[in-house]
Amino acid sequence: MENKEQIRNVAIIAHVDHGKTTLVDALLKQSNTFRDNQAEMSQTLIMDSGDQEHERGITITAKQTAVYYNGYKINIIDTPGHADFSGEVERTLNMADGVLLVVDAQEGPMPQTKFVLKKALDLKLKPVVIINKIDKPAARIEEVKDEISDLFLELATDESQLNYPIYFAVARDGKAGKTTDLDNDLHVIFDSIINDIPSPKIDEAEEKGLQLLVASLAADNYLGKYAIGKIFRGKVKHGQTVKIMKTTFENGEPQITAANAKIDRLFAYRGLGKEEVQEASAGDIVAVTGIADANIGDTLASGDRPEALPTIELEPPTLSIYIGPNTSPLKGKEGEFTTSRQISDRLHKELETNIALKIAQDGLGYKVSGRGELHLSVLIETMRREGYELEAGRPEVVYKEIDGKKCEPFEDLTIEVAPEYVGAVSQELGIRKADLKTQELTSTGATRFTYEISTAALIGLRNQLMTATKGTVLMSSIPKGYREIEGKYKPERNGVLISFETGTSTAYALDMAQARGILFIPPQVPVYQGMIVGLSNKKDDIDLNVCREKQLTNMRTHASDGAIQLTPYTNLSLEQCLDFLLDDELLEVTPKSLRLRKRQLDPIKRKREAKN
Structure with a gap:
């Protein structure tokens, strides 16, 4: 049991890919947390434990770890850098007393840097700045220092926050220093955490009893649910009886209820694990x-x-999506959990840990609201991998009424592209009615745009720009606030190719269909009436038969003697499918497949509804 003066609680915050998790790796390794022969000593991104975190290369959930250095216990919280997971940042910063702000030496402060730093300064946390990746050929250290200074001037809530130490690092190599002439280890970072970050702020009145704020939850099959949080007052003991104090709001007034509970077992953090x-x-x-x-x-x-x-106060959700049981003709064939009740139970379980989500009943399914497309698509992908079969609708904006007026969320958007793609970016953002705020050349020769754009117009933009810039665009956005709806942005897209029959797709039929548009399916896959099989070359939807087989006759023609040559089909990712949808379409999600479909499968009924 440590004295509070020997404890430091520090969160590591940064924009996506500026090196937070890599820095935590180096701190863990250099604090002798692992033996020399442990596997972790040769691993990278140790804290990113989820499959999707490794695949996407981002941190999705905040993680806690603890290291010991020179007699001090340092609790480290690795936070996500993406604004879609800002709920994770908001709840975990409550456990910290200071932050390490990591900034890329080439990119400088980016939108999420501003977002996470504002949250930290609002909570009066002590900042320590680390300029990382100073070995980059295009590093611009002095300019980045000035940009950080401007950011602090803009966001600081009191004068003391303008006095922050700056260190330089190459986290990948485990090196840092007070100047750009780096030491061979991270001891200056450890010393800064001990000397610059204050010891925990606590209520000294122990006689008033325990106060522990639950900031995170975890679970395992052995001990069940873990409540994780910081002790603000008193002591917590193994076997202690406590009250769970819940705060709810009725008509804006807080209502507190209390329930008795008993602490079964108590764990502190050490390295990647917990010790009782x-x-x-x-x-x-x-x-x-x-x-x-x-x-x-x-x-x-x-x-x-x-x-x-x-x-813990949270920003409200900005996007919602319909999630319900699969209603396609292929339902129940590829998933383990398919019923409305099973999906409901899973979504409500998610609410326990994913506090930025909101769920409301919507017909057979649920309206799930979150912080952005990535936030919602990660949830759908997680459920899919767990064996759930479901259908999802088009992401929609969550509107808010302010002073009797209907308002929509807006965001600050930063885009960085090579000069040859400036025209394509400007054209796409013009269509989406975004307001250009700044346009400048970076030290690497790229062009950086800053736009203000409605969240509605942001849906599907990333995929459009990825295609237009051959995958080279860098973009990020942060919530800006709300303003009155000026004119609802309506996505424009060509019509779709729709299967008219139920059966199995054939190369012969697809060969004829590909002349009418871009195909989304290969031969020999199950299709059903009303399923979307491609994007049309024209504005209108086209119903066609992709199951037709070649008639076997003894007539020979010169044209049919050659083998069928199909253009490779376009295999859309989950995010691309969600962006593709219009209001009359759904996405069928199973552990094995993603299928786009019309809400109304019957073509005659669909045309009748369209006329009405």
């Missing part, structure tokens, strides 16, 4: 089991008059 302890004091970050009813934002309290801590 008998007691922990204020200032430390711990995990407890036996509190099955605890949720994020609850307070575990004890004493004669248990008190709840302020709840």
